[in-house]
Amino acid sequence: MAQSLYNVFFSPTGTTRAVVDKVADAIAADLDISNIIVNLTQPTKRPVAVGGEAGNVLVFGFPVYGGRVPAVLADSIKKFDGEGVYAIPVAVYGNRDYDDALVEAVDLLTAHGFKVVAAGAFIGEHSMAPRVGEGRPDAADLAAAEQFGHDVAAKLAQENYERPQVKGNRPYMDAMAPRDDRPKTTDACTVCGICVKRCPMGIIDAEDPAKIGEGCLQCNACVKSCPVDAKYFDDEMSLKIKAMLEGNFMARREPELFL
Structure with missing residues (x-):
C-alpha cells in the first residue's frame, strides 16, 4: 500500500x-x-x-x-x-x-x-x-x-x-526550434522584483528588470505577474503565433x- x-x-x-x-x-x-x-x-x-x-x-x-x-x-x-x-x-x-x-x-x-x-x-x-x-x-x-x-x-x-x-x-513531433525572443519592459516598471521571482529560468536582472538574459521560455510568467503591466512581447514571431491561435483555436x- x-x-x-x-x-x-x-x-x-x-x-x-x-x-x-x-x-x-x-x-x-x-x-x-x-x-x-x-x-x-x-x-x-x-x-x-x-x-x-x-x-x-x-x-x-x-x-x-x-x-x-x-x-x-x-x-x-x-x-x-x-x-x-x-x-x-x-x-x-x-x-x-x-x-x-x-x-x-x-x-x-x-x-x-x-x-x-x-x-x-x-x-x-x-x-x-x-x-x-x-x-x-x-x-x-x-x-x-x-x-x-x-x-x-x-x-x-x-x-x-x-x-x-x-x-x-x-x-514524437519535432520540438520547437530555439528562439531568442525576450520580453520588453515599459517605463511603468517599478522594480518591484515580482517578475524576477516568478521567472522559471532566473534570467531577469534584479537591479534592472528590463535586462533579460538568454534562455527565455516565453512562458509569460513575468507578463502575467506584473502588477503594472510593464512586461510584454511584441516580436514578429510572437505576434504571428498569437494571431494564429486566436484565429483558429477559440472553440x-x-x-x-x-x-
Whole structure:
C-alpha cells in the first residue's frame, strides 16, 4: 500500500498547479496517504530526486510547450526514482492541442521505472494568447480534475495497475526550434522584483528588470505577474503565433482522461 504521494509540477503561471493540486489532493485523501509537494518551477528548486519507495504515487504536472514536455525539465526527470512507484502524468495545454506531450511523458516516466496507471490532459489559458482558453482552468475543469483524482485512487485501491492507452505519436513531433525572443519592459516598471521571482529560468536582472538574459521560455510568467503591466512581447514571431491561435483555436476543448 502506498505511503506517500508526490505532487510534482512545473507551473510558471499557476495553471498547471491549479489542476494537479486537485488531482493529487483527491488521490491522497482517498488513499489516506501523505501529500508531498515538489515545485520544480524555480531554477533553484530543480533538479530534485522524487519517487521514493515502491508503492508510492507520483502525480507529475507540466505545461505543454509546442506539443512536447518542456525541455527545461529534462534534468529533473533524470533525477526521478520510480522503481515500483505508480505515476500519473498530467499535461496542461492552451486549448490548441497537447499533441505528443502526454505520450512522451508516459515514456519518460516508464524509462525511469515508474508504472503509469493513468494520465490526463487539461486546458489552461494559453500563455502567449490569453484569449485562447481564457479563464481556464475554470470550475468545471477543476471539478473534472478532482473527479479524475478520485477515479485514480479507486483504480489503485482495486490494485489495478494496468497502463492506459494514451493519445500521441511515436516518434514524437519535432520540438520547437530555439528562439531568442525576450520580453520588453515599459517605463511603468517599478522594480518591484515580482517578475524576477516568478521567472522559471532566473534570467531577469534584479537591479534592472528590463535586462533579460538568454534562455527565455516565453512562458509569460513575468507578463502575467506584473502588477503594472510593464512586461510584454511584441516580436514578429510572437505576434504571428498569437494571431494564429486566436484565429483558429477559440472553440472550447475539454479535458481528456486515460484510465
